[in-house]
Amino acid sequence: MNRLAQLFNNKEDKDILSIYFTAGYPHLDSTLAIAEELEKAGADFLEIGFPYSDPLADGPVIQNSSQVALQNGMTLEVLFGQLKGLRERVSIPVYLMGYFNTVLQYGVERFCKSCAEVGVDGVIVPDLPIYEYEELYEAVFKRYGISNVFLVSPQTSDERIRKIDSLSTDFIYLLSSSATTGKDLKVSEERLSYFQRIKALNLENRVVIGFGISNHESFQQAARAADAAIIGSAFVRQLENEDYLECIPKFIRSIKEG
Amino acid sequence: MNEKGYYGKFGGAYIPEMLYPNVEELRQEYLKIMHDPDFQAEFDQLMRDYVGRPSPLYLAERLSERYGANIYLKREDLNHTGAHKINNTIGQILLAQRLGKKRIIAETGAGQHGVATATVCALKGLECVVYMGAVDIERQAPNVARMKMMGATVVAAESGSKTLKDATNEALRDWINNPVDTHYIIGSAVGPHPYPDMVARFQSIISSEAKQQLLDKKGKLPDYVMACVGGGSNAIGMFYHFLDDENVQLIAAEAAGQGIHSGHSAATSVLGKEGVLHGSRTILMQTADGQVIEPYSISAGLDYPGIGPQHAFLHENKRVKYVSITDDEAMQAGLLLTRLEGIIPAIESAHALAQLEKMKFEKNDDVILCLSGRGDKDLDNYMKYFSF
Numbered sequence: 001m002n003r004l005a006q007l008f009n010n011k012e013d014k015d016i017l018s019i020y021f022t023a024g025y026p027h028l029d030s031t032l033a034i035a036e037e038l039e040k041a042g043a044d045f046l047e048i049g050f051p052y053s054d055p056l057a058d059g060p061v062i063q064n065s066s067q068v069a070l071q072n073g074m075t076l077e078v079l080f081g082q083l084k085g086l087r088e089r090v091s092i093p094v095y096l097m098g099y100f101n102t103v104l105q106y107g108v109e110r111f112c113k114s115c116a117e118v119g120v121d122g123v124i125v126p127d128l129p130i131y132e133y134e135e136l137y138e139a140v141f142k143r144y145g146i147s148n149v150f151l152v153s154p155q156t157s158d159e160r161i162r163k164i165d166s167l168s169t170d171f172i173y174l175l176s177s178s179a180t181t182g183k184d185l186k187v188s189e190e191r192l193s194y195f196q197r198i199k200a201l202n203l204e205n206r207v208v209i210g211f212g213i214s215n216h217e218s219f220q221q222a223a224r225a226a227d228a229a230i231i232g233s234a235f236v237r238q239l240e241n242e243d244y245l246e247c248i249p250k251f252i253r254s255i256k257e258g
Numbered sequence: 259m260n261e262k263g264y265y266g267k268f269g270g271a272y273i274p275e276m277l278y279p280n281v282e283e284l285r286q287e288y289l290k291i292m293h294d295p296d297f298q299a300e301f302d303q304l305m306r307d308y309v310g311r312p313s314p315l316y317l318a319e320r321l322s323e324r325y326g327a328n329i330y331l332k333r334e335d336l337n338h339t340g341a342h343k344i345n346n347t348i349g350q351i352l353l354a355q356r357l358g359k360k361r362i363i364a365e366t367g368a369g370q371h372g373v374a375t376a377t378v379c380a381l382k383g384l385e386c387v388v389y390m391g392a393v394d395i396e397r398q399a400p401n402v403a404r405m406k407m408m409g410a411t412v413v414a415a416e417s418g419s420k421t422l423k424d425a426t427n428e429a430l431r432d433w434i435n436n437p438v439d440t441h442y443i444i445g446s447a448v449g450p451h452p453y454p455d456m457v458a459r460f461q462s463i464i465s466s467e468a469k470q471q472l473l474d475k476k477g478k479l480p481d482y483v484m485a486c487v488g489g490g491s492n493a494i495g496m497f498y499h500f501l502d503d504e505n506v507q508l509i510a511a512e513a514a515g516q517g518i519h520s521g522h523s524a525a526t527s528v529l530g531k532e533g534v535l536h537g538s539r540t541i542l543m544q545t546a547d548g549q550v551i552e553p554y555s556i557s558a559g560l561d562y563p564g565i566g567p568q569h570a571f572l573h574e575n576k577r578v579k580y581v582s583i584t585d586d587e588a589m590q591a592g593l594l595l596t597r598l599e600g601i602i603p604a605i606e607s608a609h610a611l612a613q614l615e616k617m618k619f620e621k622n623d624d625v626i627l628c629l630s631g632r633g634d635k636d637l638d639n640y641m642k643y644f645s646f
Contacts, residue, residue, distance in 0.1 A: 053549040054423065054535070056430045057274045063417050075547040100272055101534040105548030126274040127534065131262060151275035155437055160278075178276045178437045 002147075003093040003121055004170050007044060008206060008227060015220060016228035017256060018208060019235050020047040020097065022065035023082070024074025026239050031082050036089045037245050041252040043092065047124060047230065050079055050098035057126045059182030061233040076106045076114075083118035095149060097124040108137055112144035122147030122170050130160075130167055138167070153178045154194050161201060171206040174198060174226060176213065182233030183212050195225035216258035231255060263451020263538075265571035271450035272534045276434040280442075281537075283357065285452045291356050292349075292459065304348050305463065308381070309338045313464075315471035315626070320598040327619035330480070331601070331629045332468045334492065341604065341631030342464060342492045343374035347443055349460035351378040354441035361385045361440045365429040367394055367422035367488075368558035369401025370604075370631060371445030376410035386410040389428040391421035394558060401635060419552040422562055426536055446489025447566035450537030454494075454566045461495025468626050469499050476624060482617070484509045485628040486609040487580070488524070488560035490569040492630035497578060507579070509617075510569070511609040513555035514582035524553035526565050527573050527580035535564040541573065556585040556639065557605035559631070587612040589643050592633060604631030605639060 007016070019038050023031045035046055051066035051074050058066070079096075086094065096115065103111050103125060115123065123146060128137070133148060141148050147170040152161055155178055164172060176191060177183075198207060209222035210230030222229035238247045263269045263285075271281055291297050305311040313333045322329045334342040347364075354362060362384050366372030372388040379386035388405055392414040395402055405412050418424040426444075433442045447457045465483075472480055483500050485493035487510040500506045515523035523529060530541035533548060542564035543551040555561045565573070572578040583591075592608035595601055603611060607630045619625070633640065640646070 053418065054427050056427045056536075057276065057434065059431075060417075067418070070549060077547065099534075101544070101550075102548035104533055105531075105544065105546065127272045127537070129271060129273060129275070129278065132270055132272065153276045153279075153437075155279040156275060157279075175276065179435050180431045183435075 002170070004045065004206070007093060015223035015256065016044045017042070017219065017223065017252070018045045018047060018228055018230040019043045020049060020230055020232035021236055021239065022049040022051055022062065022069050023079045024051060024069035024072045025065040025236070026068065026244060028072040028074060028078070029082070031079065032085060032089055033245060034239070034248070035086070035094070037248045038252070039090050039092050041249040042256060043252055044228065045093040045095070047095045047097045047232070050074070050076055050096060050102060052099040052102055055099060057180055059180040059233060061182045061236050065236045065239070076102055076111070080114040080118060083120065087119040093121045094119070095122045095124055096120050100125050100128045109140050112140050112146045115146045116144040120146070122149055124149040124173060126151055130164060134167060149173050151175055152198070158201060161198070161203070165203045165205055168205045171208045171227070172203065174207050174209045175211045176209055176222060177211065179211055181211055184214050192221070192225065199225070216255055219255050259455055263455065265568045266574065268538070268540050268570040269451055269454065269567035270539050271537055272539060273450045273537045274434070276437065277430070277450070280433060280437055281450050287357060288353060288452050288456050291353050297352055297356065300352055301349060305345070309344050309348065310336060311463065312467040312471070313337060315468055315475070318599050321595065324598065325614050325617070325619060326621060327623040327625050329614065330472065330624065330626045332464060332496065332626055334464060334628060334630050335601070335603065335607070335632035339370070339374050339377050340634060341370045341374070342461060342495060343371045343445060344377065345463055345495065346445065346457050346460040346491060347371070347374040347378045350441070350443045350456070351382050351384070354384070354443070355382060357441060359439060359441040361387070361436065362443055363387045363389065363429050363432050363440055364443045364445060365389045365422065365425040366445065367391070367425070367561060368635060369394070369398040369405065370559060370635065372410070372412070373401050373404050375443050375445070376405040376408040379410060380408040387432065388412050389415050389425040389432065391415045391419070391425045393420040394422065394425070398558065398635070421552070422558070423550065423552070430536070446491045446562070447494045447568060448489040448536055448538065448564065454538065454568055457491050458494040458498060458568060461491050462498035464492065464495040464628060465497060465499035468496070472624065472626060478624065479503055479506055480626045481623040482507045482509060482625040484511070484610050484613060484625065486511045486560060486606050486630060487565060487569060488513070488562045488606065489564070490566040492628050494566065494568055496628040501577065508577065509579050509581060509613060511581050511583045511613045513557060513560035513609055514584045515554040515556070517584055518582050522554035524555040524560055524562060525582040526563065528582060530564065538567045540564050540567045540570040557588065557609065559604070559606040560609060581613055581616070583609040583612045587615070589640070591615070592640065593644065601629070602633035603629055604633050605636045607631055
């Protein structure tokens with residue numbers, strides 16, 4: 001059984017929290033230390049972003065962390081070097097998240113192979129759409145056992161969601177609204193009914209809600225409306241502090257316990 | 259092109275799911291709308307009475323004498339707003355209206371596409387937001403003023419290098435955040451399918467006119483057709499109806515900036531590698547790690563790190579010859595046209611003119627060159643360069 005399935009099997013009635021951060025930010029070598037600290041503090045699984053010069057689905061906070069990470073010298077080559085030690089230090093599920101052009105230049109097959117070698121569970125590549133994935137890359141991902149996670153937005157039709165569900169293997173990334181990352185979203189009736197519509201589809205895969213979740217209230221609503229919730233920009237903002245590692249336990253507590 | 263927007267291996271729609279409904283709606287509707295007689299009638303009428311088409315095909319006699327061939331200039335510089343960009347914005351605003359959109363967004367580099375978009379929004383009474391790199395806003399003050407006067411909101415793109423590619427990112431982000439009521443008018447033959455095809459179809463009026471105009475004058479097809487290429491909208495429009503005429507040689511001039519290998523260049527066909535940029539698989543300038551390299555050209559309209567996917571395809575299958583022209587060569591060619599013909603060209607178009615110096619023509623060759631825009635916006639640049 002893979003790490004994510006295990007996590008959900010043991011979850012009981014806990015709200016599952018996933019955290020996103022950008023590799024190589026704030027410092028080139030901070031990637032693993034942050035991952036380790038997050039696990040200790042109680043994060044349930046992680047998305048590690050690999051930076052891109054033109055991150056068009058991201059708002060200002062993650063644009064900035066990406067730019068700093070690139071200036072620090074982060075590349076996929078460097079990241080996979082750092083992640084060689086991942087499974088000695090981190091046991092929770094880890095997904096890599098980034099844009100397709102960097103994967104394409106690294107080599108799609110080589111990328112999947114590197115993911116498998118270092119113990120990464122899957123990837124989220126927002127600008128690799130389902131048609132191109134199915135036509136060109138699904139076989140390679142499967143060969144290396146790397147799960148590819150697709151996004152679903154409030155405008156995605158039920159028919160397309162079912163198609164995405166059939167191509168997915170771990171979870172579906174449900175966007176809380178059509179927005180770039182880092183917008184603060186208020187808990188609303190409209191959003192709840194969208195979450196309920198998805199739930200009623202009885203999908204094969206777990207559903208994890210992300211984008212715009214920044215505090216205990218929005219986390220709890222999302223985590224309970226689906227299987228888990230992801231926090232990105234609100235966490236990356238914490239890393240601006242000089243003592244960023246020490247901020248992590250407090251931040252996780254504030255999200256989980258309010 | 260296949261139904262998924264691929265020209266060979268180039269094209270497609272590499273977009274995040276948030277953009278899928280918008281782009282899919284366009285993909286399903288654009289051909290239906292463009293083929294609708296009511297749409298065509300309105301498009302034709304605006305092209306004639308508002309833009310001033312057909313634009314003349316002018317035999318530049320003194321230029322012809324210098325190069326030993328018949329050089330015909332396709333005068334897109336005489337269009338309303340001064341460039342070919344208006345052909346596409348008229349088409350897309352009529353499309354946006356028929357899709358029921360209330361708000362228009364656009365990206366712009368030098369400001370020509372921004373002005374052309376603000377113009378059609380004023381004409382149709384639609385809200386208009388134009389994204390422009392903070393650096394370009396500084397460099398192109400007159401065009402910023404024109405957009406504002408026409409009622410558009412100009413938003414500075416402060417991310418990345420603060421130029422055209424960042425303005426494009428910001429426009430795409432706006433579209434993600436406003437998926438229902440907004441149409442994005444992309445100005446070049448780039449972006450996810452169906453944009454490259456849609457823009458090419460609207461700009462193809464350039465070659466449909468030019469082909470007929472030369473037939474009327476000479477009863478034959480041209481030997482050469484030439485244009486400048488950044489993203490590639492005027493070039494694809496100029497080549498469109500000649501693509502199947504194998505005896506017509508097609509030549510596209512891209513910007514080599516301070517020299518192809520100077521580190522300050524936009525010579526994508528030489529320096530670019532296959533990758534994904536702004537939603538399509540194409541050729542782009544990038545690092546080994548896949549980070550987009552900021553291009554450079556003295557002409558803001560050619561200052562783009564990629565080329566449209568159809569151009570990538572035409573480059574690969576060698577139907578079009580791509581050549582590189584430096585800043586200096588373009589500026590000299592711009593001055594030459596001004597002195598020989600009394601026409602001040604946009605610095606973009608001057609890149610195509612500069613290629614004339616390098617051609618080996620036969621005496622009776624007929625050459626059509628797309629004069630894509632006028633040089634009014636570039637006067638500051640010309641004055642500084644030549645110390646007038």
